[in-house]
Amino acid sequence: MKLFFQYCSYGFSNCYILGSDKSSVQETAGEFDSNAEGGEKQRAAILVDPGSMEKVTLETIENNNFDLKAVLITHDHLGHVRGLRTLKRIYNAEVFAVNQRIMDYKTNMVKDGDYFNVADMVVEVISIPGHSSDSAVYRIGNLLFTGDVLTAGLVGSTASAYGAKTQMNKLRSRLLSLPGDYVLLPGHGPPSTLEAERRFNADIFRYEENRTKRPAFRIDF
Numbered sequence: 001m002k003l004f005f006q007y008c009s010y011g012f013s014n015c016y017i018l019g020s021d022k023s024s025v026q027e028t029a030g031e032f033d034s035n036a037e038g039g040e041k042q043r044a045a046i047l048v049d050p051g052s053m054e055k056v057t058l059e060t061i062e063n064n065n066f067d068l069k070a071v072l073i074t075h076d077h078l079g080h081v082r083g084l085r086t087l088k089r090i091y092n093a094e095v096f097a098v099n100q101r102i103m104d105y106k107t108n109m110v111k112d113g114d115y116f117n118v119a120d121m122v123v124e125v126i127s128i129p130g131h132s133s134d135s136a137v138y139r140i141g142n143l144l145f146t147g148d149v150l151t152a153g154l155v156g157s158t159a160s161a162y163g164a165k166t167q168m169n170k171l172r173s174r175l176l177s178l179p180g181d182y183v184l185l186p187g188h189g190p191p192s193t194l195e196a197e198r199r200f201n202a203d204i205f206r207y208e209e210n211r212t213k214r215p216a217f218r219i220d221f
Contacts, residue, residue: 001121001141004060005185008051011079013187015057016048016145019066020120042067044119047093048138048145049074049187050083057083058090069119073097073107074147075135080187094118098127098134110136112174126174130167131156137175144182144194150175151186152196155203168207176204 002019023041045066050057061068068091073081076099084103087093096116097107110116112127124139128149135156138145148156150171158164175194182194197204 002064003143003185004064005191006054006057006060008049008054008079008083010052010082011077013049013051013079014185014189015051015083016185017045017057017060017066018048018119018121018140018143019043019045019064022120040065044069044121046070046072046119046121046123046140047087048072048185049080049147050087051079051081053083053086061091067119068093071095072123072138072145073099073102073136074138074145074149074187075132076102077132077148080147096123098125098136112136128167128170128174130158130163130170135167139182142180142182144175144184146175146184147187150184150197150201151189152184152192153200153202154189155201155207164207168204171204 001021004017006015006017008015020043023043042065045068047068050071071093073095081102084105088105095102095105095107096110098110100107100109110125112125114125116123121140126137126139128135128137131148135147135149137149149167155171156167158167176198178194184192184194184197
């Protein structure tokens, strides 16, 4: 696989393009089938969170001769989906999300625990609500596309204590408990690793400290 990181100026968010090593076009006996100039075969690709469609994003797709098969949406906040309208005018890519619709587009709805195969890659869906009700992490091989639920040193902001508790419980049970290490590719900020976040994430430590604190019990006579 080839991974490309793109910075979206709208929302200061991250967008990722993941290209397969395999061609998306089949050869038949005695015949070469390709849509690319010069006979170069296209390779299937996935794009994660089109916050905005920058020129460099289009150039990455075209210069690498990618056949964009799918768009994965980690959550329906504008800074992560605003470029979808432009993207869909250019590419006939399927959209995968927890929500039934993203902007004006019907999606392939996914839920926690789903696996699906697209662009010659197996994608696992890990639902972690809290930052938003539709927040999902996508695992592809040893890569975790975490959106805003887990970034380098932080966890996703929430609107209530209940949301924070729900998010942290899901992070512990569904993400931090994954065996081994993974490359963490968040919706904002630099990449990290799952092991680094287990060991050093300040928000996780702060939440655990507050959770284990018990109020003093005193009886006055």
